[in-house]
Amino acid sequence: TLASRLKAQTVTVHAGTTRGSIGPEERRRLLTESLLALDKVAAARGVTVGLEATEDFEVFERTAFEATGVTVDVGHLSFRDGAAYAPWGSLGGLIEHLGRSIVHVHLHDYDGERDHLPLGDGGIAFAEIVEALKAVGYEGTLCLELAPSPTLEEGYRRSLERLRVLLG
Numbered sequence: 001t002l003a004s005r006l007k008a009q010t011v012t013v014h015a016g017t018t019r020g021s022i023g024p025e026e027r028r029r030l031l032t033e034s035l036l037a038l039d040k041v042a043a044a045r046g047v048t049v050g051l052e053a054t055e056d057f058e059v060f061e062r063t064a065f066e067a068t069g070v071t072v073d074v075g076h077l078s079f080r081d082g083a084a085y086a087p088w089g090s091l092g093g094l095i096e097h098l099g100r101s102i103v104h105v106h107l108h109d110y111d112g113e114r115d116h117l118p119l120g121d122g123g124i125a126f127a128e129i130v131e132a133l134k135a136v137g138y139e140g141t142l143c144l145e146l147a148p149s150p151t152l153e154e155g156y157r158r159s160l161e162r163l164r165v166l167l168g
Contacts, residue, residue: 015056073106077091079110095133110122119162
């Protein structure tokens with residue numbers, strides 16, 4: 001569809017919300033069903049889909065997707081004091097758990113109140129994240145995702161320099 005016409009390699013999607021009150025198992029069933037349908041379309045068009053997930057990671061353990069994986073957004077995963085990665089101890093632990101199912105990475109810092117900050121302006125441990133990505137053999141894109149500000153260009157420059165140092 002549009003992504004293939006634009007020759008996009010990877011598209012990030014969000015799970016969205018559900019209406020009414022459904023339980024977590026029903027939510028996971030609906031998510032899996034939607035992702036399988038999207039996966040079929042994406043695979044036919046040569047596009048990779050990354051679900052920007054903050055929960056329901058087990059969907060990727062229980063289901064074989066051809067063209068769908070996880071978009072790791074380190075800032076959003078850090079919301080609520082890191083509740084999304086708590087079962088794995090750290091962001092690095094979650095990345096190592098997800099391994100080859102990671103198809104895209106969004107990098108920005110988070111200070112407990114504001115996200116989409118330049119790297120180094122919050123509390124995220126980027127060295128650990130880079131090491132975990134190297135450990136799982138991730139070779140995909142790292143997307144710097146910063147909020148508009150009067151110093152946006154400088155924020156990108158500083159973030160890119162920090163990232164280059166971390167990547168060696």
